[in-house]
Amino acid sequence: MSELKRYHYPHDFTLECGVVLPEIEIAYHTYGTPSAENVIWICHALTGNSDPADWWSGLVGEGKLFDTRQHFIVCANVLGSAYGSTNALSVNPATGEPYYQDFPLITIRDIVASLDLLREHLGIRRIKTLVGGSLGGQQALEWAIQQPKLFDQLILIATNARMSPWGVAFNESQRMAIQADQTWQERRPDAGLSGMKAARATALLSYRNPKTYDFTQPREESAIENFRACSYQQYQGDKLAARFNAFAYWTLSKVMDSHDVGRNRGGAMSALNQVKTQTLIIGIQSDVLFPIEEQRFLARYIPQAELTEIDSLYGHDGFLVENELMTKTIRTWELANQFAPREEEELIIRDRVRVDVRKGFSEYIAVENISFVATPSTVHLINGNRIESENNLEKIGQALQELYDFAPLSPRLPHILANTRFVKGFDEATNRMFFADGRTHTLPSFPLPVR
Ligand SMILES: CC(=O)SCCNC(=O)CCNC(=O)[C@H](O)C(C)(C)COP(=O)(O)OP(=O)(O)OC[C@H]1O[C@@H](n2cnc3c(N)ncnc32)[C@H](O)[C@@H]1OP(=O)(O)O
Numbered sequence: 001m002s003e004l005k006r007y008h009y010p011h012d013f014t015l016e017c018g019v020v021l022p023e024i025e026i027a028y029h030t031y032g033t034p035s036a037e038n039v040i041w042i043c044h045a046l047t048g049n050s051d052p053a054d055w056w057s058g059l060v061g062e063g064k065l066f067d068t069r070q071h072f073i074v075c076a077n078v079l080g081s082a083y084g085s086t087n088a089l090s091v092n093p094a095t096g097e098p099y100y101q102d103f104p105l106i107t108i109r110d111i112v113a114s115l116d117l118l119r120e121h122l123g124i125r126r127i128k129t130l131v132g133g134s135l136g137g138q139q140a141l142e143w144a145i146q147q148p149k150l151f152d153q154l155i156l157i158a159t160n161a162r163m164s165p166w167g168v169a170f171n172e173s174q175r176m177a178i179q180a181d182q183t184w185q186e187r188r189p190d191a192g193l194s195g196m197k198a199a200r201a202t203a204l205l206s207y208r209n210p211k212t213y214d215f216t217q218p219r220e221e222s223a224i225e226n227f228r229a230c231s232y233q234q235y236q237g238d239k240l241a242a243r244f245n246a247f248a249y250w251t252l253s254k255v256m257d258s259h260d261v262g263r264n265r266g267g268a269m270s271a272l273n274q275v276k277t278q279t280l281i282i283g284i285q286s287d288v289l290f291p292i293e294e295q296r297f298l299a300r301y302i303p304q305a306e307l308t309e310i311d312s313l314y315g316h317d318g319f320l321v322e323n324e325l326m327t328k329t330i331r332t333w334e335l336a337n338q339f340a341p342r343e344e345e346e347l348i349i350r351d352r353v354r355v356d357v358r359k360g361f362s363e364y365i366a367v368e369n370i371s372f373v374a375t376p377s378t379v380h381l382i383n384g385n386r387i388e389s390e391n392n393l394e395k396i397g398q399a400l401q402e403l404y405d406f407a408p409l410s411p412r413l414p415h416i417l418a419n420t421r422f423v424k425g426f427d428e429a430t431n432r433m434f435f436a437d438g439r440t441h442t443l444p445s446f447p448l449p450v451r
């Protein structure tokens with residue numbers, strides 16, 4: 001657990017829309033002790049808060065991917081949100097009353113400006129990893145464009161370079177639900193709350209997909225009304241209403257709409273090209289709100305980007321739910337990053353890795369069993385066996401996991417694995433690996449115990 005902290009910035013804060021907030025407050029959490037090299041900055045999504053150990057508990061905590069014992073983890077609540085930073089319910093110093101409907105238009109760039117103020121306040125000069133999903137990814141991307149030298153690693157999950165017309169339309173439909181609430185123009189904290197419930201229920205349709213509902217809300221055989229899916233939608237509206245407000249929902253949906261990294265920068269491609277950080281992009285194939293094409297677009301135009309596409313029953317919300325998959329994907333990428341190739345190698349290796357081997361390599365980590373993938377259709381095992389396949393590495397991985405006990409693997413294995421992207425050859429007789437730079441490494445021979 002970590003306490004909510006507050007940073008008060010007592011100066012004019014000029015928003016992109018031209019409005020000046022006379023002061024702002026940023027609510028934030030930190031975990032761990034800072035050093036020059038251990039800062040991880042997490043950006044939260046639409047209804048998240050500044051405590052990632054709360055909403056991303058599968059990834060943030062002791063011994064987890066973002067290990068609070070090793071890293072200094074920072075997360076700030078975004079301007080306009082309901083969780084402590086300046087928002088529509090804050091008192092407007094000019095009037096002595098809450099802003100309510102007068103709260104101005106906020107953009108991702110405004111949020112990033114506030115994050116950067118907090119960074120300076122905390123004395124952070126270098127951020128090892130900047131990570132965010134959805135609206136969090138939009139912030140992370142914008143920040144990495146503005147300050148390409150500040151970050152070592154950038155992880156963008158289920159996000160995009162600019163909000164699509166489809167996404168804007170979803171948000172507008174949700175705002176229409178809020179507007180239809182007769183209380184919406186009233187100046188009180190719970191104005192528009194019923195409308196927000198309908199908005200959340202609508203949003204759920206974009207965070208999930210038909211398969212999610214088939215699986216989690218199956219139709220009752222004999223029912224002719226009051227289906228499971230109905231009470232689920234109602235419940236989700238109520239659940240958000242218990243922790244959020246319509247003003248914050250309205251503000252942040254507009255933040256999302258205005259997101260376009262290409263604005264006043266000659267377009268998105270040119271903006272993405274300004275990212276100089278090693279970047280991992282994770283897309284969810286079943287995401288209907290931030291479709292996979294949007295992450296492919298990011299990967300195409302961010303110079304040092306890797307794209308991993310994952311499958312999740314949960315669609316867009318997969319980034320909040322698929323902890324194991326996220327952990328494995330990010331760990332794999334981080335390991336490989338420790339051995340960045342020289343530029344001329346990069347061309348050759350990346351081509352091969354991207355198209356063929358890389359997928360296998362990722363799967364290796366995911367299933368913790370394949371020593372390396374020599375060709376797209378041949379998997380070499382640590383015990384010297386070999387499996388031929390039609391490049392269906394996932395199936396092989398599953399089969400292997402059922403067959404072998406991988407517990408006794410060498411502690412040096414991660415190092416070896418990280419090098420596999422440079423492997424040029426493997427001699428099965430001697431267990432020797434030949435690297436692109438001429439080095440060799442002999443794998444320990446451990447006949448793995450068969451389960
Ligand atoms: C821990 C926190 O509250 S974090 C607070 C900050 N929130 C955030 O950061 C936002 C990010 N989080 C989210 O958006 C969500 O929490 C997610 C996506 C991670 C998970 O969504 P959830 O709503 O928890 O999961 P899911 O869609 O499976 O719904 C489960 C809930 O619906 C209820 N439910 C499921 N089916 C039905 C149904 N047919 N009728 C009524 N209720 C139903 C379940 O009982 C469960 O209730 P509970 O949350 O009170 O335990």
Ligand SMILES: N[C@@H](CCO)C(=O)O
Binds near residue numbers: 045046207317320
């Ligand atoms: N479930 C997420 C959706 C937006 O990414 C949230 O409520 O923040």
